[in-house]
Amino acid sequence: MKVLDLNCRNGHVFEGWFSSEDDFQGQLRDSLVQCPLCADTHISKRLSAPRLNLGARQPTSDLSEPAAPLPVASSATDVSSVDLQAAWLSLARKVLANTEDVGPQFAQEARRIHHGEAEQRAIRGLASPEETMQLLDEGIAVLPLLLPEAAKETLQ
Structure with missing residues (x-):
């Protein structure tokens, strides 16, 4: 592997x-x-160091020296890009889990829901920039959100 x-x-x-x-x-x-x-x-x-599993061995470090302290964030703004990526992927998966995909009929279905012609529910789908602007002009709250295909699958 x-x-x-x-x-x-x-x-x-x-x-x-x-x-x-x-x-x-x-x-x-x-x-x-x-x-x-x-x-x-x-x-x-990316460049990375190989990990060679050569069996369990006892650590050879000198235990008399104190271990280096773990880095601690100095403020709430010290968030790594890895943390942001994980948070974004988590949010994308929550959106996917809690919305119905209506595909390219998004604008029509959003209007139907807005006018009470369809059941009130959270939906997602595809809309052109023009359709999105028309929905906003009609007072229908929509949010363009890029959801990567990878978020729609279970990561192995």
Whole structure:
């Protein structure tokens, strides 16, 4: 099993697990590897140190020296990009779990719900920028939200 550190052209960093280098290259060639945050398929490997599992060994460090302190965030604004990515993916999955996908009929269904012609419920789907602006002009609250395909699947 190969565990690779990957990133997309938007700078999102994530991990991918592949059975071999050939498996990774094949999936990359077929655009099957995508960023879990933005669905970008332009993926590249990051430099990473290999992990070699050579069996359990006793640590050889000198226990008389104190361990280095763990880094602690100095304020609420000290959030890593990895934390932000995880929060975004979690939010995307919550939206997916709690909305009904109405596909390209989003604008029509949003109007039906707004006018009481359809059951009140949370929906998601596809709308053009023009349709979105028309809905907003009609007083129908909508929020454009990019939900990557990877968020719609269970990560293995």
